[in-house]
Amino acid sequence: MPVTRSAPGPLPPAPALLLPLARAIDWPPLAVAVPLAAALAAVVRPGEPVDPSLGLLVLRTAALLLGAAAAFALVDAMGTGTAATPVPRWVRQWARTVMAGAVAAAGWGVTYAIVAARLAPGDALPLAGTAVEAAGCVLAALAGAALAVRHHPGRQAALAGVLVQLVLVVAARPVGDAAWPEPGAPHWDAAHVWWAAALPLFVLVLLLAHRDVR
Amino acid sequence: MNRALVLFEARRLLRHPVPWAAAALALAVVAVRNAAWLPDLTMTAIDTVAGSSLVAAAMLVVAHLAASRDRRHGLPERLAAMPAREVARTRAVVLAAPAVGGLVATVMIFPYLLVVSASDTAAGRLDPYEAFGGVALAMLAASAGAALGRWTPWPVAPPVAIFLVAFALLGDPRGEYGGWFLPVVPAHDVSWGDRPTGWHLVYLLAAAVFCAAVALLRHGPRPARTVVALAALLVAVPAGASATASAPAPGTASRAAPGPAGPAGPADQGGQGGQGGQVCERHDGVSYCAYPAYRPWIGAWARAVRPIVSAVPRRALERIPVIRQGPAHSSALDGPNTPRTWTVWSTDPGQHGTVLAGRVAAAVTGLDATGPEGRCGGLGRARTVVALWLAGRAGPLLEAPGPDDWRGVPSGGPAPAWQLRVRMGDDGRELWFPGQLGVRYGAAEVGYARRLLGRPDADRRVRAGWDVLTAPGTTIEQALPLLGLRPEFPSGKDVPCP
Numbered sequence: 001m002p003v004t005r006s007a008p009g010p011l012p013p014a015p016a017l018l019l020p021l022a023r024a025i026d027w028p029p030l031a032v033a034v035p036l037a038a039a040l041a042a043v044v045r046p047g048e049p050v051d052p053s054l055g056l057l058v059l060r061t062a063a064l065l066l067g068a069a070a071a072f073a074l075v076d077a078m079g080t081g082t083a084a085t086p087v088p089r090w091v092r093q094w095a096r097t098v099m100a101g102a103v104a105a106a107g108w109g110v111t112y113a114i115v116a117a118r119l120a121p122g123d124a125l126p127l128a129g130t131a132v133e134a135a136g137c138v139l140a141a142l143a144g145a146a147l148a149v150r151h152h153p154g155r156q157a158a159l160a161g162v163l164v165q166l167v168l169v170v171a172a173r174p175v176g177d178a179a180w181p182e183p184g185a186p187h188w189d190a191a192h193v194w195w196a197a198a199l200p201l202f203v204l205v206l207l208l209a210h211r212d213v214r
Numbered sequence: 215m216n217r218a219l220v221l222f223e224a225r226r227l228l229r230h231p232v233p234w235a236a237a238a239l240a241l242a243v244v245a246v247r248n249a250a251w252l253p254d255l256t257m258t259a260i261d262t263v264a265g266s267s268l269v270a271a272a273m274l275v276v277a278h279l280a281a282s283r284d285r286r287h288g289l290p291e292r293l294a295a296m297p298a299r300e301v302a303r304t305r306a307v308v309l310a311a312p313a314v315g316g317l318v319a320t321v322m323i324f325p326y327l328l329v330v331s332a333s334d335t336a337a338g339r340l341d342p343y344e345a346f347g348g349v350a351l352a353m354l355a356a357s358a359g360a361a362l363g364r365w366t367p368w369p370v371a372p373p374v375a376i377f378l379v380a381f382a383l384l385g386d387p388r389g390e391y392g393g394w395f396l397p398v399v400p401a402h403d404v405s406w407g408d409r410p411t412g413w414h415l416v417y418l419l420a421a422a423v424f425c426a427a428v429a430l431l432r433h434g435p436r437p438a439r440t441v442v443a444l445a446a447l448l449v450a451v452p453a454g455a456s457a458t459a460s461a462p463a464p465g466t467a468s469r470a471a472p473g474p475a476g477p478a479g480p481a482d483q484g485g486q487g488g489q490g491g492q493v494c495e496r497h498d499g500v501s502y503c504a505y506p507a508y509r510p511w512i513g514a515w516a517r518a519v520r521p522i523v524s525a526v527p528r529r530a531l532e533r534i535p536v537i538r539q540g541p542a543h544s545s546a547l548d549g550p551n552t553p554r555t556w557t558v559w560s561t562d563p564g565q566h567g568t569v570l571a572g573r574v575a576a577a578v579t580g581l582d583a584t585g586p587e588g589r590c591g592g593l594g595r596a597r598t599v600v601a602l603w604l605a606g607r608a609g610p611l612l613e614a615p616g617p618d619d620w621r622g623v624p625s626g627g628p629a630p631a632w633q634l635r636v637r638m639g640d641d642g643r644e645l646w647f648p649g650q651l652g653v654r655y656g657a658a659e660v661g662y663a664r665r666l667l668g669r670p671d672a673d674r675r676v677r678a679g680w681d682v683l684t685a686p687g688t689t690i691e692q693a694l695p696l697l698g699l700r701p702e703f704p705s706g707k708d709v710p711c712p
Contacts, residue, residue, distance in 0.1 A: 029370035036374065040381070054385055061381040068373035154286055155369050156279055162373040163232065163275070170239055170268050174246040177642055186628075 017087060021095050026072045026155060030100065033069035034107035037062035041114035049120035052183040056125060060180065062111040063134035064165050066104040070138055071145030071161030073100030079153060079213075093210035097142055108134045125183055129192040133180075136195050139202035141165050146209035216302055223280060223310035233315070236272035237322040240265040245326065247640060252511055252559040253330045256338035256404055261640070262326060263348035264400035266319050267383070270355035273315035275372045277356040281307045281363025281429065301433040304364055308426035311356035319352035337508040338404065343411035350418035351397050357425035364432040387641075393458030401641070404557050405541035406462035413457035420450035492538065498523045499531040500574070504539045508557065511539075515555050518567035519574045521607040525673055526578050527680050534577045537570070542638050552652075553577055558638055564610055565636050571608035572634075572650035575601040579684045583653050592653045596693030597684040600676060602663035605650050611664065614657040615648045658703035662690060665699050672697070 041058050044050060050058070073096050085092075108131075116125065144164030148157040172179035181191045227233070244265035248258055284303055323345055331340050362371045382392055387401035394414050402409060427443035430436075492503040497516035500523055504512055515537065523531060535552065542558040553573035559566050579597040583589045592598035605611060615632040629635040634647040649655060666672045679696040682688055694701055 028368060032368075032370060032374065036378075040378075044385070057381065057385050061377050065374065065377045068377070069370055072370060156286065159275055159279075159369055159372065162376065163272075166236075166268065166271060166376070167239060170243055173243045176640065182642075 029069035029072040037111045050118040055115040063137035067138035067141030068162040070100040070104040071141040071158040089212045090210040132195045143202045143205035219306035223306045227314040233272040233318045240268040253336040254338040255340040259344040266348040273356040274359035277311035277359030278363040278372045281360040282367040307360045312353035315352035315356035319349045354422040357422040361425045361429040364429045395454040410457040410460040417453040501536045522604045568609040572605045575604035576651040596688040599662045603666040614660040661703040
């Protein structure tokens, strides 16, 4: 608990904030997950074209994996000591969220490119729908981890991200493939409207979780 | 000292909310999914064990946290002064975590399976090895979590392990690539034959011991740990290979009849004779034959057609052939209007029950798609109206398919009002039927059937005029006075027929 709070002043220039934060972020999880996702796409069914169902499964696994790894970026090892800094917590946490999210998105993009290149000629996986799913998987993990790191110190708090992902995946099982439609399913577009509608909810949780800790 | 540490770890893990929450969620999901089907203990056990993989995932995470705890929170420095060394703490985790994981999985799996097996309609055979496989799975996950915690203390290791295993399971649910070396093989059809659950259980337990030994090997290759690891490996690999070798090949049934092959004779009460390893029972004048393990479902089949058989003269029941059960993977009915049942049966009366009722209604009125006029023999005939009226008594009466709808062209989107879509499993397989009789009919037949359903005296009129109404040559126009209806629908113009 800080004794004094600094008066809100102009925010520091972006590099002055982002560079130290970029150095402070726990990158190894993403450094593991990004190559792993790409490798999964590259080695699955070696030597033969990937059918769209399997390609979609690779993309969904990659999204969950990258989301779970990105969640570790929200852990601020100095969380208890940085409350008195002039930069509010929400700015720092959002900067972490955006940086980790960008790396996860880039990793997923590479995975998508590999999967798309390995599909048989004539097959395709819609980028928009799969990208919305991936954004949902990553944001769900970030939201879960953001809530956990608010209350618990230590890197293991970020595991709340994977727990939220698992709960959402398992809780969607009773509706069958309604939440995870197969490529070409008649309800593909409708399902992804729901996915897109869920994204603001995760952002709302992030907004709440990134507030200053009093 | 060691015992106290084991008890300490066990208490901490038992109090951890995550495995229990995972068990509750997994149980709820399994119960909701299975509530859609008449219980088949073979499939229920497989589904429950597959659901328990969430418990296993939770145990992997918490065991990883427990095993890597002494590397966090600045504990290494403090613990260095303690008399117990790291290896004692690892040993405590690898003993406590699998025990707790097994307990949580047991609490999730067994009470549920016992409740389901107590149901009157529970068919199939409960394979205890299958159920214990779920317990062993949680134990293996706990051991693997401890090993990961010792060898890779980064907390990202559990999610990576969970998602990679989940990918392997979902990408290959039949075990075609990993075989029975996969921790769960969730896809099954009872017609594939027995699963090598015993060998798989041995494999899972040996793999759990192997992971525990690997966790301890982090503290140096002592002889006991090395021997245990090698011995566990020597058991796990042959057991997994043996399970894989004796696994049922999808689509090639090891025997014609699923379930335990029982003697058909003593169970045969209907005098129809058990054929093809089936047992037969007679209900309300109709004979039903089921694979022996599925006999408890016969009552549900009889209930589905009771509104029909109770509305027709007794002598008409002779037209209904013996209703036989077939495997779920056969994609069609045996004949255009042969009533039959499957090794899956939905609890939704609008699904399999409606198909069966429609085919029984067609059969009892003598509609025969194998006749010279094929599927068009019922067009404009009174017996088609009667059959639709009977089908409407038993369940929802569909709209008449349009001219193009009979060609079987798949239509996307939700099922249209003229189509019957029947789910044949949780994996999304469906059978699609245009109309509900197996023969073609039009809006006129459906229209008159609806009028008939609205008449309180329809039952009496149909019984009184049964022979005329179901005679092959009686047209709708001739039958309308008998049914107390007035002409209002032009018939036969909207149905394509050669």
